[in-house]
Amino acid sequence: MSTPVDxxxxxxxxxxxxxxxxxxxxxxxxxxxxAVARRTSGLGLPEGLALPAERLAEAPAFGLMIDFSxxxxxxxxxxxxxxxxxxxxxxxxxxxxxxxxxxxxxARQVPVLWAANFSLGVAVLSELVEQAARALPGWDLDIxxxxxxxxxxxxxxxxxxxxxAAEAGGARPRYASLRAGDIVGEHWLQFASAGERLELxxxxxxxxxxxxxALAVGxxxxxxxxGCYTMRDWVAGKRxx
Ligand code: NAD
Numbered sequence: 001m002s003t004p005v006d007x008x009x010x011x012x013x014x015x016x017x018x019x020x021x022x023x024x025x026x027x028x029x030x031x032x033x034x035a036v037a038r039r040t041s042g043l044g045l046p047e048g049l050a051l052p053a054e055r056l057a058e059a060p061a062f063g064l065m066i067d068f069s070x071x072x073x074x075x076x077x078x079x080x081x082x083x084x085x086x087x088x089x090x091x092x093x094x095x096x097x098x099x100x101x102x103x104x105x106x107a108r109q110v111p112v113l114w115a116a117n118f119s120l121g122v123a124v125l126s127e128l129v130e131q132a133a134r135a136l137p138g139w140d141l142d143i144x145x146x147x148x149x150x151x152x153x154x155x156x157x158x159x160x161x162x163x164x165a166a167e168a169g170g171a172r173p174r175y176a177s178l179r180a181g182d183i184v185g186e187h188w189l190q191f192a193s194a195g196e197r198l199e200l201x202x203x204x205x206x207x208x209x210x211x212x213x214a215l216a217v218g219x220x221x222x223x224x225x226x227g228c229y230t231m232r233d234w235v236a237g238k239r240x241x
Pocket of ligand 1: 010011012013014015016017036037038039053068069070071072073090091092093094115116117118119210
């Protein structure tokens with residue numbers, strides 16, 4: 001077996017960060033060297049692995065960063081990954097255009113994969129949506145997303161990414177957002193015309209699908225040439241493998 005990739009998890013104390021840490025043992029190709037969070041007490045990690053965000057610059061050497069944090073924490077994380085020439089995987093949503101541009105600039109130096117959603121089902125849904133939009137010119141398209149009450153951004157990053165796929169197929173999506181209870185993430189799309197409707201839906205019932213997806217993608221991305229990779233690239237790589 002080849003040497004594991006040294007991994008830094010950024011946003012380690014969050015809902016997603018905790019699932020990343022819990023599922024890491026399933027990925028022997030990855031070796032945790034640092035878990036960064038605003039508050040590190042209660043992470044339950046061995047001595048030396050937890051690193052408070054204000055000491056991010058002191059992180060030990062790593063070859064891959066996986067970031068699930070918040071837009072205000074994102075810039076420092078990306079800058080460190082570039083400075084260390086490490087692969088960068090991020091699922092942080094609500095990024096502003098300047099941050100998306102920074103990702104593209106970083107991709108000239110390191111391999112980068114940002115995704116609004118790390119589930120295989122949504123990667124396939126995105127392909128279906130583009131195909132449907134192309135085949136149904138002039139139909140109305142509504143994208144309705146539901147998430148837990150703590151989610152800060154709306155529409156969700158996944159809804160916007162599905163909308164971008166629909167736009168690539170010629171549709172003009174409208175968005176609606178619901179925030180209720182502990183919903184992990186649901187996306188429902190309706191193409192409608194006079195006399196008929198086509199519906200597509202994805203329901204995430206566990207954050208583990210996103211965490212497993214991000215860990216698998218990270219193991220795949222580390223060591224690749226610099227560039228902006230997508231979940232579709234990863235799915236295509238899986239199909240070829
Ligand atoms: P959360 O609020 O539970 O956790 C946020 C994490 O970021 C915490 O560890 C916190 O310590 C850290 N953080 C906050 N401010 C910081 C700062 N200034 N410096 C350093 N660290 C800081 O959020 P969550 O539910 O885990 O979601 C995190 C992000 O991931 C959100 O943007 C969410 O929308 C997104 N998300 C993406 C996917 C996906 O598949 N792409 C899935 C779920 C959530």
